[in-house]
Amino acid sequence: MLKMTHLSKVYRTEVVETYALRDFNINVNEGEFVAVTGPSGSGKTTFLTIAGLLETFTGGQYHLDGVEVSNLNDNERSRIRNEKIGFIFQAFNLIPDLNVYDNVEVPLRYRGMKGPERKERIMQALERVGLASRAKHYPAELSGGQQQRVAIARALAGSPRLLLADEPTGNLDTQMARGVMELLEEIHREGATIVMVTHDPELAARAQRNVHIIDGQVVDLAEDPRFHQAVHAARANTPA
């Protein structure tokens, strides 16, 4: 589904060059649920933005669904984002001027979907996250957990095959975080591929696979006993 080889990303400013990613290699299979962890500034967000075609990269290769993405133009990238990828951001990123219904509708309109189908999908997605009754509310009128569930509904409505989540629970309290995590797991069980960046070892432990990033590179977990212990401890603490 998602395969990066020797990928690098350099941010250049007038004074410095920052290697956000270097010789970055990862392979995520269709249907996997991968949790990405790593210290702040290690390149997790950079990885997700490149994976989600929000940003270009400096070197190496990235195949998404078998397609080398560096050959795609801006319009093609927009279309793939629209049809194949769903985004969930730490800051929810709902459009404040639009109510819940209109927010979920945004990607469907860009897909050129007809009104009745849009309506059906929007209501389905909102029911799925338990917010059908809040369709007319504006983001500012909802709690953080509710906003993130709307964002998930927006990502779901287009039935994406790949869901990218950047610390989706980072701004939520534990209980709300758990609700969001359960929702993601449910979506995963239905066949979506999920890549989730998280700081929370407990949530990471619930994923099928963990990828650790340090200094812009994927680090083999087996070679890093400290992290291994942390995950182990977290697993032990998680109620079954």
Next chain:
Amino acid sequence: MQIKPILSALRQHKAGTLLIAMQIALTLAIVCNALFIIQQRLAHLSEPTGIDEPDIFVVQNEWVGKLSTSQADARMQEDLRAIRQLASVQDVTPSNSYPLRGSGWDDGIRLKPDQLQDTSGSTVYFGDEHFIDTLGVKLVAGRNFRPEEVAPMDMRYSLSPPVVIVTRALADKLFPAGDALGKTIYLAGSPTAIVGIIDQLQAQSVERWAAAFAHRSVIVPRRLAVSLGAYYIVRARPGQLDAAMRETPRALFAINPRRVISDKDGLLSFAQVRDRAYERDRGMAILMGLICVVLLAITAAGIVGLTSFWVGQRRKQIGVRRALGATRRDILGYFLTENLLISCGGALLGVLLAVAVNLWLVVRFEMNRLSLAYVLAGVVLLLLLGQGAVLAPALRASRVPPVEATRSV
């Protein structure tokens, strides 16, 4: 198109939206009316006088000292003979006034001696048997004055010419059946017969007060013989206007230096006369044009300003939209459509306002009714202006990268 969500998003930005819509409405109302006024003025100032303007100039001659009517007339006849002898001059006629002069003699005309109300107002021009040829007006019926009909006249005498020549406009007004020639009319109370009809001769004034009799002129066979002097209307031979204007005053001073021909306006080509007559109209047209340009510029600047502000404010959501699959064109289209919707709202209001402003002008200043073509032109102009003004900020918006969605504020 995504009109519905754009409208609902605009509901969250009522103040800015209303401000721009009102500005567009106001600009539209004023610009439509201003354009209309400009057009009216331009039409007014291109109205023909009916005379051979390119070859004509006017000398205002004033005598020094007091002269009797017969003395003044003798001197004037001498002047006219001298002018006629100049090689560059075709003909000359003395008069009390001329078209577009600004002021002159106007008088009422009646069809019966005991009539209480004038049948028409008219401009009264003095002229001799050379009047028609000098001005280059066309005699369409009847005959010219005979030399023996032309008499000198002082301002103290009452105006009672035996015959007159009238313009077709006046003839048609007095005798709509078309049988004016030979008829008796009462000019300033005394009877006189219409012996000739000329095609066209405009009034002295182009101001509103003279509009009712703008082309209804009557020519009386009289020479104004007073010490204050008279106007010599001169027609140069084709292409010799400059020479004639140089030679005429020289010839006059050679005969008799005891006269005044003012440096300021003693000698005017008809082109200068026309310029002076329409100074106000031209000034008004230019002023209106300037107002339009300034208003349109302010409105465009307002649109650019507000849209730029909105684009800055919405960078994040533009990034989010891009992340969710919007292409650059979608973003560009969003801002263009948004502006079009606001502009249409403003234009709708503006049309009503434009008609209201015009109605007020009609009642207050006797303006003409605004033609719908101007309203339509104004609407199109403002919609285009809006789209033009919004283009730069909208293009900037379309270049916001999708990664903006992930940046924390």
